Amino acid sequence: MKQPFDVLLRRRTNWILLFFCLLCTALIGRLFVLQIMDHRVYSNLAAKQHTTVENITPGRGSIFMRDKDGSPVPLAENRIYKTLIVSPKAVVDASSTASYLAGEFGIDRGVLMKRFSNKDDEYEVIARKVELDKAAGIDQKNMPGVFLHEEKLRSYPHSTLASQLVGFVSKERDAEEGRYGLEQYYEKELAGEVGAIDNRNQDASSFWLALGRKIIHPPKNGSNIYTAIDYNIQLKAEEVLNETREKWQALLGLIIVMEPKTGRIIALAHSPSFDPNVYSKEKNFGIFLNASVQAVYEVGSVMKPITMAAALQEKIVTPNTTYTDTGVAKFGNYTIRNFDEQAHGLQTMSQVIENSLNTGMVFVSRLLGKEKQLDYIKLFGFGKKTGIDLVGELNGNISSLAHKKDVDFATAAFGQGIAVTPIQLAVAIGAIANQGVRMQPYIVDRIVDDSGNTIEKRATSAQRVISPEAAEAMTKMMVGAVRNGFENRAGIKGYFIAGKTGTAQIPKTDGKGYSDRFVHTFVGYAPAFDPRFLILLELVDPKGNKFAANTLTPAFHDLAQFILNYYEIPPDEK
Numbered sequence: 189m190k191q192p193f194d195v196l197l198r199r200r201t202n203w204i205l206l207f208f209c210l211l212c213t214a215l216i217g218r219l220f221v222l223q224i225m226d227h228r229v230y231s232n233l234a235a236k237q238h239t240t241v242e243n244i245t246p247g248r249g250s251i252f253m254r255d256k257d258g259s260p261v262p263l264a265e266n267r268i269y270k271t272l273i274v275s276p277k278a279v280v281d282a283s284s285t286a287s288y289l290a291g292e293f294g295i296d297r298g299v300l301m302k303r304f305s306n307k308d309d310e311y312e313v314i315a316r317k318v319e320l321d322k323a324a325g326i327d328q329k330n331m332p333g334v335f336l337h338e339e340k341l342r343s344y345p346h347s348t349l350a351s352q353l354v355g356f357v358s359k360e361r362d363a364e365e366g367r368y369g370l371e372q373y374y375e376k377e378l379a380g381e382v383g384a385i386d387n388r389n390q391d392a393s394s395f396w397l398a399l400g401r402k403i404i405h406p407p408k409n410g411s412n413i414y415t416a417i418d419y420n421i422q423l424k425a426e427e428v429l430n431e432t433r434e435k436w437q438a439l440l441g442l443i444i445v446m447e448p449k450t451g452r453i454i455a456l457a458h459s460p461s462f463d464p465n466v467y468s469k470e471k472n473f474g475i476f477l478n479a480s481v482q483a484v485y486e487v488g489s490v491m492k493p494i495t496m497a498a499a500l501q502e503k504i505v506t507p508n509t510t511y512t513d514t515g516v517a518k519f520g521n522y523t524i525r526n527f528d529e530q531a532h533g534l535q536t537m538s539q540v541i542e543n544s545l546n547t548g549m550v551f552v553s554r555l556l557g558k559e560k561q562l563d564y565i566k567l568f569g570f571g572k573k574t575g576i577d578l579v580g581e582l583n584g585n586i587s588s589l590a591h592k593k594d595v596d597f598a599t600a601a602f603g604q605g606i607a608v609t610p611i612q613l614a615v616a617i618g619a620i621a622n623q624g625v626r627m628q629p630y631i632v633d634r635i636v637d638d639s640g641n642t643i644e645k646r647a648t649s650a651q652r653v654i655s656p657e658a659a660e661a662m663t664k665m666m667v668g669a670v671r672n673g674f675e676n677r678a679g680i681k682g683y684f685i686a687g688k689t690g691t692a693q694i695p696k697t698d699g700k701g702y703s704d705r706f707v708h709t710f711v712g713y714a715p716a717f718d719p720r721f722l723i724l725l726e727l728v729d730p731k732g733n734k735f736a737a738n739t740l741t742p743a744f745h746d747l748a749q750f751i752l753n754y755y756e757i758p759p760d761e762k
């Protein structure tokens with residue numbers, strides 16, 4: 189039976205009215221969300237809409253180490269993470285929301301409830317670096333007031349590895365800035381260039397309107413930095429250093445591994461280290477400093493090859509020149525003694541190095557003369573920066589020699605009374621290893637910009653300090669120190685190893701004399717007459733043993749043996 193037309197009309201009218209009522213309800217609800225619950229978010233977007241120009245942040249460049257075959261290994265990179273944000277105003281069921289998030293993130297439920305209770309609070313950051321599976325689960329829950337924000341953060345995938353070398357990125361008010369290490373030194377290259385867009389024709393949801401899209405200029409992503417640091421050697425150096433420092437309970441330890449022929453730094457280890465991913469947890473900001481360039485020490489007998497090399501160059505001594513060691517050398521009220529406080533009688537210059545005789549170096553210093561001695565100290569690079577590409581490099585301190593006192597030059601001859609940075613010392617001994625040529629040290633091999641253009645980095649200076657003949661003679665004397673002297677535990681069967689230890693007292697904090705604390709240093713290179721690498725090791729204030737010959741030579745042996753095997757360097761002798 190057909191229904192009358194007026195009945196059908198009324199029904200259709202009612203359905204249409206119902207549809208419009210539902211539509212109005214939805215619109216009113218949406219307006220409520222827009223105006224009340226999401227007011228902050230959309231007011232910010234609206235502000236952007238009215239802003240004529242908005243900056244576009246570029247992507248920061250990555251920093252790489254290298255593997256044995258030259259393949260890049262990331263040391264610092266950018267990663268996309270999810271940040272969990274809760275808007276207390278928008279939370280519908282605070283109890284269930286708090287219970288779920290507390291279970292997922294291990295946060296006290298009561299703490300979350302307290303944070304949700306303030307309805308005047310626009311948002312609360314609950315967790316950063318949310319794992320993808322957790323993020324997916326939160327999305328599926330579709331909880332009102334719970335949002336996931338995509339964030340690009342600086343990441344250091346190897347945690348504490350080379351932390352003083354790399355530094356970190358500090359983020360304040362959405363602005364990133366490199367702090368310490370390579371992050372700071374190469375800030376300009378890594379940061380790139382900020383872009384800009386004309387925002388006048390952008391809608392409030394951040395989508396471009398079809399007409400009038402205008403990029404004033406695009407951002408330029410930062411360049412990638414490729415260092416000379418060998419990932420595997422760095423790992424081994426830090427392993428050896430941490431074990432050695434722990435064994436001797438030293439305040440600080442460091443290792444520098446350098447190629448003497450090029451100046452390339454292939455490992456730079458520091459202990460203790462820190463995790464740049466969570467740098468803000470550190471209470472002692474001093475841990476961020478790189479002691480290889482930002483600290484100075486008196487280094488003791490490691491300076492003896494420098495003084496002796498100068499005398500060899502001036503031809504005032506040969507390895508076979510002799511003197512009679514009485515065990516003491518007097519300068520007015522000052523008396524200099526050998527470390528063992530013994531007299532050794534007739535000694536050659538080679539024996540002076542092997543037996544590490546202070547009085548022998550006083551003998552050499554007197555022959556050399558103050559002016560010549562100071563000239564060579566400067567020629568070897570002490571008292572000025574090396575120019576390495578690391579922030580905060582110090583000049584060292586050789587100011588005591590300005591007074592021209594005989595005793596100051598005598599003590600400087602064996603490494604007391606002047607202070608140097610570890611990198612200065614590595615470079616100076618490296619000059620002897622490199623046939624008398626001092627190379628500028630550097631960390632970065634090349635820089636590749638966002639367009640793929642490569643800037644090769646090399647040592648920008650090289651200076652001849654002594655002749656190849658003087659350098660070879662000095663190397664032979666340092667080989668003798670390892671084979672016949674206190675450094676014998678640094679030796680490796682089948683290889684000529686050149687090296688020298690140093691033990692120096694640490695000056696008192698009031699500047700009046702020396703404490704009973706020491707700095708231990710060892711520098712060695714191999715193969716001695718065609719060196720592929722140089723290793724400097726240092727311990728500050730080790731406990732339980734007075735001499736570097738005991739604390740550092742085993743560590744050098746282990747690291748040098750690893751590198752010889754790693755590079756597959758054949759033995760010098762069978």
